[in-house]
Amino acid sequence: MGAVGPKLPANLSPDTNGDSTSAQRLSFQKDQTGRKLEGNFQADLTDQQIGRYLIQRRLGSGGVATVYQAYDQVLGQSVALKVLPPTADEKTLIRFRREAMTSGALRHPHIVRTIQVGVAPHGDVAYIAMALIEGESLSSLLNRRVRLHAEESCSLLEPIAAALAHAHQN
CATH class of the missing domain: 3.30.200.20 (Phosphorylase Kinase; domain 1)
Incomplete structure (x- = not known):
């Protein structure tokens, strides 16, 4: 471990x-x-x-x-x-x-x-x-919406990337 x-x-x-x-x-x-x-x-x-x-x-x-x-x-x-x-x-x-x-x-x-x-x-x-x-899960949102605008994608991915970076640094 x-x-x-x-x-x-x-x-x-x-x-x-x-x-x-x-x-x-x-x-x-x-x-x-x-x-x-x-x-x-x-x-x-x-x-x-x-x-x-x-x-x-x-x-x-x-x-x-x-x-x-x-x-x-x-x-x-x-x-x-x-x-x-x-x-x-x-x-x-x-x-x-x-x-x-x-x-x-x-x-x-x-x-x-x-x-x-x-x-x-x-x-x-x-x-x-x-x-x-x-709230709605990311999976549910992506199933409901076939395509997201670039701005929407970035606003979703930015906090996910920050959380992953924090997890890997710690």
Whole structure:
């Protein structure tokens, strides 16, 4: 695992022994307020609770995780909750942890802020809570609009390039 930066947020704890091959040593912060998920994980998780987060609706999914809008009962606000299924293998857990540590260490206006990283109290579901960004996704905009004017393209690409440059420098 490469260096992430000199300071990690307090809610992210690095491996103490440097062994990045063991999923048992992921050191995610455990939140004691949740209850075990019930039923089939592949089903809609709306109205389920993971740690301090009450899931409100599914926003989308990728190759290994699903993102939900959830209500943070401690902070009193909606968040984006990226949830890894309990069936995730060790390699996926390690990549998920690396993503959490990397994103948690970055501070930039065009990079989504990580709020908390954890594992549900029963240890069955890993998650990353992030700031919820409202609005249309870039993918949706590009599907809706076949062609963008040069000025529109530049106004979209400039903050993306700045965020990528910041991430690579840190």
